[in-house]
Amino acid sequence: MEPLNKLVLCLCVALAVSWRGAIVDAVIVDGLQVGFYSRTCPEAENVVRDVVNSEVAANRSIAPGLIRLFFHDCFITGCDASILLDESPSGDVPEKESSANGFTLIGLNTIDAAKSKLESLCPRRVSCADILAFAARDAAVAAGLPNYDVVAGRRDGERSNMDDLPGNFPVPGHHVPRLTELFFQRGLTQEDLVVLSGAHSIGGAHCFMFSNRIYGFSDAADVDPALDPAYAARLRQLCPPRKPDDDPERAPKINFDAVSGDRLDNSYYAELLARRGLLTSDDALVQDPQTRAMVEAFARDDALWHRKFAEAMQKVGKLDVLLGEGKGQVRKQCRLINRPPPQQQPQWPAHPGFPWRPPQFPRRPRRPIRRHPVFDLINGFFRGFH
Numbered sequence: 001m002e003p004l005n006k007l008v009l010c011l012c013v014a015l016a017v018s019w020r021g022a023i024v025d026a027v028i029v030d031g032l033q034v035g036f037y038s039r040t041c042p043e044a045e046n047v048v049r050d051v052v053n054s055e056v057a058a059n060r061s062i063a064p065g066l067i068r069l070f071f072h073d074c075f076i077t078g079c080d081a082s083i084l085l086d087e088s089p090s091g092d093v094p095e096k097e098s099s100a101n102g103f104t105l106i107g108l109n110t111i112d113a114a115k116s117k118l119e120s121l122c123p124r125r126v127s128c129a130d131i132l133a134f135a136a137r138d139a140a141v142a143a144g145l146p147n148y149d150v151v152a153g154r155r156d157g158e159r160s161n162m163d164d165l166p167g168n169f170p171v172p173g174h175h176v177p178r179l180t181e182l183f184f185q186r187g188l189t190q191e192d193l194v195v196l197s198g199a200h201s202i203g204g205a206h207c208f209m210f211s212n213r214i215y216g217f218s219d220a221a222d223v224d225p226a227l228d229p230a231y232a233a234r235l236r237q238l239c240p241p242r243k244p245d246d247d248p249e250r251a252p253k254i255n256f257d258a259v260s261g262d263r264l265d266n267s268y269y270a271e272l273l274a275r276r277g278l279l280t281s282d283d284a285l286v287q288d289p290q291t292r293a294m295v296e297a298f299a300r301d302d303a304l305w306h307r308k309f310a311e312a313m314q315k316v317g318k319l320d321v322l323l324g325e326g327k328g329q330v331r332k333q334c335r336l337i338n339r340p341p342p343q344q345q346p347q348w349p350a351h352p353g354f355p356w357r358p359p360q361f362p363r364r365p366r367r368p369i370r371r372h373p374v375f376d377l378i379n380g381f382f383r384g385f386h
């Protein structure tokens with residue numbers, strides 16, 4: 001090849017490479033992309049991270065709250081931010097009101113804060129479902145997990161119904177076969193179940209979530225014999241027996257991981273092996289021969305669990321996402337769906353011979369919100385949804 005031609009070829013290759021580097025910064029994964037907002041709202045991920053970091057610095061309990069919020073959103077009807085809705089246009093009672101959520105949800109204000117910053121920076125660009133996925137990652141990183149990429153491009157759903165939870169959602173009383181079945185229905189494996197349950201390395205549970213294990217467990221034993229006796233005694237000190245008029249919102253909340261409750265690490269698994277799993281569903285992972293070996297492996301290897309946890313969170317983030325302009329919407333406020341602007345009613349001239357008016361379609365009445373009374377809440381958790 002002539003030297004001049006060689007030079008031209010090299011220049012073309014160099015230009016093509018630098019051009020690619022300049023604009024092709026997104027990796028497409030199953031329709032979602034890493035760097036989805038790099039052109040439409042380049043600061044999106046930074047804004048969410050800054051909000052999460054400052055809120056977690058002020059209150060450590062925000063980090064577990066955000067991770068849980070993300071899981072609860074994606075597990076029911078996919079990652080569509082349906083958990084954030086205060087009301088559903090159909091009149092259904094929203095997921096938020098379910099006994100698996102209710103007052104135990106933490107982090108809703110953090111999502112609102114991130115959304116309002118993003119709306120002033122790039123209005124109607126960044127979906128609430130993506131904010132939730134970024135925020136869960138940032139919360140996990142703030143709690144000690146190495147950073148991981150989060151794909152984006154999810155759109156927000158337009159419905160939310162608490163009736164979607166019963167029979168589809170794990171509850172503290174479930175054992176491995178039922179948990180595995182529920183995860184499997186959502187495209188998640190038994191390994192995902194064990195890996196993701198490690199989120200219980202941070203945060204805690206209210207006493208009524210596990211009090212069946214420390215009071216009146218069975219006819220033969222007042223305390224669940226699977227629990228380490230010293231741990232059970234400590235739990236009984238921290239959680240006095242319930243009284244009928246106790247307000248569940250004021251129930252004490254106990255850390256899942258008594259060793260390093262603020263750090264997202266593998267000590268959760270070591271605690272399970274030491275018979276200090278707080279919920280029946282935690283303890284079940286170590287009792288069941290199908291999952292015990294995984295618990296042992298994660299207890300030995302923090303780096304392995306960190307890697308698996310990041311991968312499983314990425315997988316959760318792809319559950320039933322709404323993709324593309326035709327699906328869902330980008331909400332203006334995460335708690336409400338965007339309503340179409342009110343239709344202008346044509347002004348019909350008053351005319352004695354022309355009494356016709358455009359038909360009025362009755363609006364479907366909104367079902368009244370059933371706030372769960374104390375005992376519905378508690379009993380729902382003990383029995384499981386079924």
Ligand code: HEM
Pocket residue numbers: 061063064065067068071104105106170171172173174179193196197199200202203204205206209279281
């Ligand atoms: C496997 C079945 C699971 C069950 C039965 C379960 C149940 C629970 C319960 C009852 C609580 C306590 C809520 C409270 O009292 O405020 C809780 C807290 C929590 N859950 Fe789960 N969970 C499960 C899986 C998961 C998964 C997969 C994740 C995340 C990937 C997760 C993340 C969390 C976090 C971070 C907390 C602490 C929240 C806080 O302190 O505010 N859980 N979970």
